[in-house]
Amino acid sequence: MMNKKYLITGINGFVGKYFVDVVRANESNVDIMGLGLEEKTKVKNIKYKSVNLCDADKVYDVIAKYKPDYIVHLAAISSVAKSWEDPAGCFLNNNSTFLNLAEAVRKLGLKTRILSVGSSEEYGPYKKILKEDLDLHPTNPYSVARVSQEYMSKLYVDKFGLDIVMTRSFNHIGPGQNTQFVIPSFINQLIKISSGEIENKFMVGNIDVIRDFTDVRDVVDAYYKILTMAPNRSVYNVCSGKGVKLRDIINSTSKQLGIKPNIYIDPTRIRPNDVKMVIGDNTKLKKELGWKIRYKLDETIADMIDYIKTR
Amino acid sequence: MMNKKYLITGINGFVGKYFVDVVRANESNVDIMGLGLEEKTKVKNIKYKSVNLCDADKVYDVIAKYKPDYIVHLAAISSVAKSWEDPAGCFLNNNSTFLNLAEAVRKLGLKTRILSVGSSEEYGPYKKILKEDLDLHPTNPYSVARVSQEYMSKLYVDKFGLDIVMTRSFNHIGPGQNTQFVIPSFINQLIKISSGEIENKFMVGNIDVIRDFTDVRDVVDAYYKILTMAPNRSVYNVCSGKGVKLRDIINSTSKQLGIKPNIYIDPTRIRPNDVKMVIGDNTKLKKELGWKIRYKLDETIADMIDYIKTR
Numbered sequence: 329m330m331n332k333k334y335l336i337t338g339i340n341g342f343v344g345k346y347f348v349d350v351v352r353a354n355e356s357n358v359d360i361m362g363l364g365l366e367e368k369t370k371v372k373n374i375k376y377k378s379v380n381l382c383d384a385d386k387v388y389d390v391i392a393k394y395k396p397d398y399i400v401h402l403a404a405i406s407s408v409a410k411s412w413e414d415p416a417g418c419f420l421n422n423n424s425t426f427l428n429l430a431e432a433v434r435k436l437g438l439k440t441r442i443l444s445v446g447s448s449e450e451y452g453p454y455k456k457i458l459k460e461d462l463d464l465h466p467t468n469p470y471s472v473a474r475v476s477q478e479y480m481s482k483l484y485v486d487k488f489g490l491d492i493v494m495t496r497s498f499n500h501i502g503p504g505q506n507t508q509f510v511i512p513s514f515i516n517q518l519i520k521i522s523s524g525e526i527e528n529k530f531m532v533g534n535i536d537v538i539r540d541f542t543d544v545r546d547v548v549d550a551y552y553k554i555l556t557m558a559p560n561r562s563v564y565n566v567c568s569g570k571g572v573k574l575r576d577i578i579n580s581t582s583k584q585l586g587i588k589p590n591i592y593i594d595p596t597r598i599r600p601n602d603v604k605m606v607i608g609d610n611t612k613l614k615k616e617l618g619w620k621i622r623y624k625l626d627e628t629i630a631d632m633i634d635y636i637k638t639r
Numbered sequence: 640m641m642n643k644k645y646l647i648t649g650i651n652g653f654v655g656k657y658f659v660d661v662v663r664a665n666e667s668n669v670d671i672m673g674l675g676l677e678e679k680t681k682v683k684n685i686k687y688k689s690v691n692l693c694d695a696d697k698v699y700d701v702i703a704k705y706k707p708d709y710i711v712h713l714a715a716i717s718s719v720a721k722s723w724e725d726p727a728g729c730f731l732n733n734n735s736t737f738l739n740l741a742e743a744v745r746k747l748g749l750k751t752r753i754l755s756v757g758s759s760e761e762y763g764p765y766k767k768i769l770k771e772d773l774d775l776h777p778t779n780p781y782s783v784a785r786v787s788q789e790y791m792s793k794l795y796v797d798k799f800g801l802d803i804v805m806t807r808s809f810n811h812i813g814p815g816q817n818t819q820f821v822i823p824s825f826i827n828q829l830i831k832i833s834s835g836e837i838e839n840k841f842m843v844g845n846i847d848v849i850r851d852f853t854d855v856r857d858v859v860d861a862y863y864k865i866l867t868m869a870p871n872r873s874v875y876n877v878c879s880g881k882g883v884k885l886r887d888i889i890n891s892t893s894k895q896l897g898i899k900p901n902i903y904i905d906p907t908r909i910r911p912n913d914v915k916m917v918i919g920d921n922t923k924l925k926k927e928l929g930w931k932i933r934y935k936l937d938e939t940i941a942d943m944i945d946y947i948k949t950r
Contacts, residue, residue, distance in 0.1 A: 476783055
């Protein structure tokens with residue numbers, strides 16, 4: 329039997345290398361190609377191509393040649409803040425990268441299964457636990473793009489028989505995440521406070537908002553299960569199902585570091601439209617695909633502290 | 640006082656010249672610029688520029704120079720059938736043309752009001768009268784693009800203070816409509832049968848589907864009212880509020896032509912997924928903006944017969 333071939337876009341992002349890990353842990357013989365904008369990749373023992381996914385012809389050529397069994401589409405401009413800086417660019421970029429992949433598979437008549445990664449942002453401002461059957465009310469350019477991507481995915485399945493499975497992924501955290509994101513940024517600052525590198529003055533915004541965090545290693549395990557086991561056209565929340573305050577993460581980190589940070593609320597960091605609570609329901613993922621959470625929040629934080637300290 | 644300046648995209652399409660007519664009927668001194676892909680326009684006494692709206696820089700330059708008070712965005716790939724032939728192209732084209740206009744207005748800090756034309760297709764397959772407050776469930780690439788356009792419009796208003804009013808326009812018909820569309824195509828064939836140019840054998844698909852048709856002259860009257868009177872960020876159905884079977888239109892046309900067509904159902908023309916009934920509620924447009932229907936269906940058909948006969 330031929331080795332299964334995985335094509336992973338956005339391989340140089342936070343999630344890419346972890347997805348490679350989960351594939352290797354589950355399959356002994358496997359063929360992996362990563363795509364990224366950078367000239368080279370740091371992910372080991374994979375094929376790599378530097379490709380701008382907005383270039384439909386290049387995407388077509390890569391897929392025509394490689395003929396992947398699976399496409400894991402991780403590439404995206406996934407920052408809500410950035411999507412406000414360049415709404416049209418973010419919207420068009422996210423949609424065209426996905427559509428170029430889907431069109432290539434369609435035009436080539438391949439049986440490739442595509443994992444289309446979406447976002448909890450698609451739901452918009454609900455005041456309840458977010459379940460997959462809720463209507464979507466996106467409130468920023470990034471999430472409008474994700475909703476379109478999901479709609480278009482379903483049309484490609486229904487009309488052209490493509491094989492596409494979808495996620496609505498909630499916040500994920502873990503070692504290696506860029507310190508521009510809120511949790512690694514907090515941990516980084518708290519480490520610097522503990523080492524005396526900066527004074528004990530911890531400036532924050534609203535740390536009482538509740539979010540749903542999943543360890544990136546559990547996230548890729550979910551992605552692998554969805555990719556290899558889920559029915560065509562299905563959509564899964566990928567989330568812990570638990571609400572955690574940013575304050576709780578600060579407390580856990582501080583305890584592990586043995587410090588007591590002096591917390592100051594910086595009013596300029598309070599975003600008035602921040603949704604108070606974002607918690608997902610992960611029943612579908614657990615029941616249908618047997619997914620389980622393996623990393624407790626404290627362990628994830630411990631690993632993130634280790635990772636940042638050793639840099 | 641300076642003349643009001645109207646920028647009309649897609650000026651060479653079916654609706655363009657009618658919109659110019661309604662502006663001229665309502666305002667004595669007015670400045671109109673049309674944009675189209677063609678080298679020249681047939682619309683008289685307006686400024687005209689040949690511009691591909693997908694070219695963000697060109698769109699920016701036109702708007703920077705002209706500084707319109709109003710943008711009427713009629714340009715679109717608006718055929719559902721064509722959107723299935725090139726899903727990615729239709730989706731990206733429709734969104735990028737709109738976004739390039741909105742971005743130019745945003746970056747230039749203009750007070751321009753934009754009319755964003757949407758579609759009844761945005762609703763998807765409901766079994767009831769379509770009202771503006773229903774959730775949207777688009778089921779083809781064209782309508783997914785329209786839904787995105789509407790979401791993005793609202794974000795531009797909420798976040799950047801742009802002034803955008805929106806429609807969900809139902810089927811419109813009238814003299815000058817391309818005979819590729821179903822109603823002019825029917826009328827054209829029936830005229831040929833009545834003149835003996837073709838034999839009396841009228842091949843149709845499912846002519847018992849119910850649709851909501853509005854005369855294009857009533858449509859542009861609605862657009863003008865929405866553009867000049869509606870509150871920012873509002874969305875209006877533009878429709879007659881009445882359901883008509885395609886069969887009724889064949890009957891009215893035949894009666895006016897004094898013929899009895901022999902109708903044959905061609906099973907290959909039956910589209911299994913055709914929604915049985917699409918009827919809109921136009922209460923909001925009538926109550927809030929005082930819009931009234933002036934053209935009865937029989938009059939519209941008479942005018943369409945005249946138009947086609949004189950060609």
